[in-house]
Amino acid sequence: MGxxxxxxxxLGVTGGTMLRTIFPDGWKKPIPNPVKGAExxxxxxxxxxxxxxxxxxxxxxxxxxxxxxxxxxxxxDWCIYIEGHKEKAPPRRAGGKPRKVNAIDxxxxxxxxxxxxxxxxxxxxxxxxxxxxxxEFSEPRIADLLHDKSRLSEWMETVPEFEPYEAGSEAKVxxxxxx
Amino acid sequence: xxRAVSDAALSNREQLSYIAAQAADARVNVELETEGMTLxxxxxxxxxxxxxxxxxxxxxxxVVAVDPVMGYMHRGYEKLAEVRTYPQVTTLINRIDWxxxxxxxxxxxxxxxxxxxxxxxxxxxxxxxxxxxxxxxxNITLFLGDMGLQVGAVTPAFFAxxxxxxxxxxxxxxxxxxxxxxxxxxxGIKDDLPAGWITETRRVMKKMRKYCDEIEILxxxxxxxxxxxxxxxxxxxxxxxxxxxxxxxxxxxGVDWDVRRDNPCGMVHNETDWKVWTHPDGDSFARFWVRxxxxxxxxxxxxxxxxNIPSGPIMAKVPRIIKVPAGEAxxxxxxxxxxxxxxxxxxxxxxxxxxxxxxxxxxxxxxxPWLLKGVYVPDIITILxxxxxxxxxIDR
Amino acid sequence: MSASLNILGELSYWQQTGIxxxxxxxxxxxxxxxxxxxxxxxxxxxxxxxxGPMEAGPFGSLQLLAEVGKFLQKEDIFPxxxxxxxxxxxxFVVLMSTFLLVVVVPGGPDAWFxxxxxxxxxxxxxxxxxxxxxxxxxxxxxxxxxxxxxxxATGQLIAYELPLILAVIGVVIQAGTMNMQGxxxxxxxxxxxxxxGIGNPYILTQGVAFLIFMVAMQAELTQAPFDMPIAESExxxxxxxxxxGMRFLLFFIGEFATAGVFSAIAAVLFLGGWSVPGxxxxxNIMNVLGPVVMLVKIVGLTFVVxxxxxxxxxxxxxxxxxxxxxxxxxxxxxxxxxxxxxKVAF
Numbered sequence: 001m002g003x004x005x006x007x008x009x010x011l012g013v014t015g016g017t018m019l020r021t022i023f024p025d026g027w028k029k030p031i032p033n034p035v036k037g038a039e040x041x042x043x044x045x046x047x048x049x050x051x052x053x054x055x056x057x058x059x060x061x062x063x064x065x066x067x068x069x070x071x072x073x074x075x076x077d078w079c080i081y082i083e084g085h086k087e088k089a090p091p092r093r094a095g096g097k098p099r100k101v102n103a104i105d106x107x108x109x110x111x112x113x114x115x116x117x118x119x120x121x122x123x124x125x126x127x128x129x130x131x132x133x134x135x136e137f138s139e140p141r142i143a144d145l146l147h148d149k150s151r152l153s154e155w156m157e158t159v160p161e162f163e164p165y166e167a168g169s170e171a172k173v174x175x176x177x178x179x
Numbered sequence: 180x181x182r183a184v185s186d187a188a189l190s191n192r193e194q195l196s197y198i199a200a201q202a203a204d205a206r207v208n209v210e211l212e213t214e215g216m217t218l219x220x221x222x223x224x225x226x227x228x229x230x231x232x233x234x235x236x237x238x239x240x241x242v243v244a245v246d247p248v249m250g251y252m253h254r255g256y257e258k259l260a261e262v263r264t265y266p267q268v269t270t271l272i273n274r275i276d277w278x279x280x281x282x283x284x285x286x287x288x289x290x291x292x293x294x295x296x297x298x299x300x301x302x303x304x305x306x307x308x309x310x311x312x313x314x315x316x317x318n319i320t321l322f323l324g325d326m327g328l329q330v331g332a333v334t335p336a337f338f339a340x341x342x343x344x345x346x347x348x349x350x351x352x353x354x355x356x357x358x359x360x361x362x363x364x365x366x367g368i369k370d371d372l373p374a375g376w377i378t379e380t381r382r383v384m385k386k387m388r389k390y391c392d393e394i395e396i397l398x399x400x401x402x403x404x405x406x407x408x409x410x411x412x413x414x415x416x417x418x419x420x421x422x423x424x425x426x427x428x429x430x431x432x433g434v435d436w437d438v439r440r441d442n443p444c445g446m447v448h449n450e451t452d453w454k455v456w457t458h459p460d461g462d463s464f465a466r467f468w469v470r471x472x473x474x475x476x477x478x479x480x481x482x483x484x485x486x487n488i489p490s491g492p493i494m495a496k497v498p499r500i501i502k503v504p505a506g507e508a509x510x511x512x513x514x515x516x517x518x519x520x521x522x523x524x525x526x527x528x529x530x531x532x533x534x535x536x537x538x539x540x541x542x543x544x545x546x547x548p549w550l551l552k553g554v555y556v557p558d559i560i561t562i563l564x565x566x567x568x569x570x571x572x573i574d575r
Numbered sequence: 576m577s578a579s580l581n582i583l584g585e586l587s588y589w590q591q592t593g594i595x596x597x598x599x600x601x602x603x604x605x606x607x608x609x610x611x612x613x614x615x616x617x618x619x620x621x622x623x624x625x626x627g628p629m630e631a632g633p634f635g636s637l638q639l640l641a642e643v644g645k646f647l648q649k650e651d652i653f654p655x656x657x658x659x660x661x662x663x664x665x666x667f668v669v670l671m672s673t674f675l676l677v678v679v680v681p682g683g684p685d686a687w688f689x690x691x692x693x694x695x696x697x698x699x700x701x702x703x704x705x706x707x708x709x710x711x712x713x714x715x716x717x718x719x720x721x722x723x724x725x726x727x728a729t730g731q732l733i734a735y736e737l738p739l740i741l742a743v744i745g746v747v748i749q750a751g752t753m754n755m756q757g758x759x760x761x762x763x764x765x766x767x768x769x770x771x772g773i774g775n776p777y778i779l780t781q782g783v784a785f786l787i788f789m790v791a792m793q794a795e796l797t798q799a800p801f802d803m804p805i806a807e808s809e810x811x812x813x814x815x816x817x818x819x820g821m822r823f824l825l826f827f828i829g830e831f832a833t834a835g836v837f838s839a840i841a842a843v844l845f846l847g848g849w850s851v852p853g854x855x856x857x858x859n860i861m862n863v864l865g866p867v868v869m870l871v872k873i874v875g876l877t878f879v880v881x882x883x884x885x886x887x888x889x890x891x892x893x894x895x896x897x898x899x900x901x902x903x904x905x906x907x908x909x910x911x912x913x914x915x916x917x918k919v920a921f
Binding site: 216218240327330331332333334337338341397398401403404406407555556557558 | 622623624625719720723799800802803885886887888889890891892893894
């Protein structure tokens with residue numbers, strides 16, 4: 001502590017913070033500019049971009065989904081509702097048997113229940129679910145927080161590309177399928 | 180009130196009121212000896228970190244007896260865990276101590292790994308330890324600012340939230356979630372670090388050290404703060420240990436015990452050069468001081484770990500559907516609030532049979548009836564703030 | 576300029592009083608509003624690296640009006656067991672003492688509310704009335720928290736009245752008069768060892784008294800580090816807990832108005848009041864410039880008060896009392912002795 005009592009030093013900390021907030025450019029430009037110096041982000045006029053991995057909302061790539069129900073089973077809140085039916089798709093080669101494929105009728109995620117844990121995205125074996133950092137989807141009615149198939153497919157446009165990993169990593173960077 | 184009248188002269192009603200007035204006079208003379216006042220602090224109160232209710236019997240401004248009532252936030256974790264698979268339980272237990280996010284998952288995952296006899300690869304252990312220490316920094320910086328707030332200074336709390344943002348942004352860019360990362364998996368971690376994360380972390384650790392310096396001048400060096408906390412709430416080491424205190428609370432009483440150093444399993448703190456901080460006094464100031472030093476130590480641990488992070492895979496070979504073999508195991512780790520442990524009994528199925536959570540704050544506040552006898556009302560707040568509990572950790 | 580002031584002198588008694596009342600209300604409320612915006616909303620926000628209110632008006636300047644509107648439309652709550660008259664009257668008692676206090680503060684050589692020989696004596700006597708108001712608030716709320724807050728406040732305010740008054744006595748001895756205008760003129764026309772450049776502001780010779788006055792003022796305003804009565808993290812709001820709506824706003828405005836008025840008194844006593852070095856204090860321009868100068872000095876002193884308020888934690892009440900009785904009062908008494916000796920010797 002020395003000769004200056006702690007009280008005066010404490011005043012120095014707050015006074016210094018105040019001066020740094022009012023004059024963020026230091027001695028060089030003594031023009032008051034607190035909007036730049038303060039840490040406040042004035043939402044909704046200015047918005048901070050969340051990182052690419054941020055868990056904002058879940059997007060569905062419909063072509064990959066086979067209604068295997070793994071995501072609906074593993075969800076801790078049971079907030080995914082899937083209904084599907086089997087239909088006949090044309091054979092892969094000419095002259096072969098028609099194949100049975102699963103088609104989804106209904107794929108709803110209730111974001112009022114969702115915990116945003118990501119288990120559904122992890123367990124999907126066909127890479128049909130992706131995370132998107134979009135977070136501005138609040139609704140005046142709770143029932144509107146149930147996103148249906150078409151809305152989930154719309155979120156695919158906001159899914160960012162997977163980022164490259166740090167040096168020393170052995171993981172391979174996955175690709176987001178083109179919509 | 181003397182009236183020399185005969186009963187016959189009074190009407191019935193006047194007679195009754197006369198007798199009542201005499202009785203009231205007699206009562207007042209006895210009541211001048213006041214008994215204590217019972218003050219109900221909480222469950223909604225700015226000082227308790229959540230819904231803790233403290234029934235304090237006061238004599239003027241001195242406490243005669245204190246009775247903490249908890250359970251207002253009981254969410255039934257141990258029962259919920261009996262019907263959830265292991266990844267689902269990992270998701271839930273993020274929310275026990277919501278400030279030190281990642282640290283909640285680690286002991287549970289380590290217990291499950293011990294039952295499965297699987298060890299995470301070195302790179303995963305390194306990243307686990309880095310995120311564990313980062314959640315400690317996020318948690319304790321909140322305490323440093325909040326202790327100032329409980330004692331009366333409003334500014335340190337704002338500095339705490341301002342500088343904590345950087346750590347939370349780091350955790351978010353690696354795991355996807357600021358407060359609930361849900362990043363640990365049995366056998367390793369979920370995903371690797373994004374490019375540029377290590378440089379960013381070094382920059383943030385420098386900022387956190389500067390924040391610690393600011394708090395040292397603003398709060399710790401302040402004579403008023405020292406007058407409020409020195410000698411208040413002294414916990415002797417043996418009493419603290421018998422009540423089950425852990426973490427910085429017991430290290431502030433001089434006990435040199437840290438699970439990271441003495442009983443590590445699955446984490447690599449001992450690959451670096453670090454020190455356990457203790458303080459002999461045992462008062463509120465000692466606990467504050469120990470936590471301040473621990474935060475600085477965590478930044479140094481992270482810097483050293485970043486220097487020699489090994490390359491390799493981040494996930495061991497585990498089956499897709501995890502069925503933990505039958506058995507029971509208990510693993511505890513040095514969480515930011517104290518020692519947290521999970522005792523898991525498994526019968527070989529998808530879901531655990533029983534999960535018992537040993538949470539740090541539950542034991543930490545068990546000492547309050549003993550500790551708060553005879554202190555003043557403002558000291559109740561100081562002592563509770565220095566013990567530092569989070570309600571989710573007490574009530575689970 | 577002098578012609579208009581002569582007209583003012585020819586108005587009838589009631590018209591003069593009306594102007595005085597209006598000016599008094601404006602002096603208290605405008606100063607309170609300015610201080611709330613400048614210090615509470617803006618400067619302390621900058622101390623905490625944030626911006627403060629920005630939406631209401633340009634840079635949040637109309638936020639106080641928005642808050643007044645919000646408080647006016649709130650329900651007027653009376654706790655069931657509250658003593659209705661005491662509960663309702665308490666904010667008015669506190670505010671009344673502020674208005675009574677502002678009448679002794681001069682704004683210029685001819686711009687004063689009352690000019691009496693009692694001056695500072697009247698001010699000190701009247702400032703004690705607010706203690707009764709706070710005790711009424713604590714008792715009338717019929718709540719344990721409020722009672723605790725009210726009792727703590729009473730003990731603290733009575734204890735810190737003494738250093739306040741004793742610090743002022745040093746100034747009175749040096750000025751030779753209790754008249755506030757007289758004190759201003761004594762500083763403006765005084766000289767330091769023969770050099771009359773900046774007059775003789777008493778902060779130089781009465782530095783110890785100035786510090787004691789500022790500390791005691793902080794305690795009288797129940798600001799941190801002396802805000803045990805309102806200890807927010809323990810008593811929620813102390814004696815103000817049960818108040819809502821307009822009554823709470825009266826307490827709030829009263830707090831800032833009292834801060835402004837006490838700083839005005841400190842400016843008059845120690846910083847030379849409305850006089851500016853370089854301008855003759857008898858000049859008529861000082862009637863216009865004087866209030867402006869006073870405003871600048873008030874803003875400067877209240878900045879120090881709020882700077883300390885938002886930096887320091889609070890004392891416990893026994894530490895408070897120890898500071899007042901064992902440290903401040905002996906210091907103030909020593910200051911009086913030294914001042915008396917030096918006044919007689921020189």
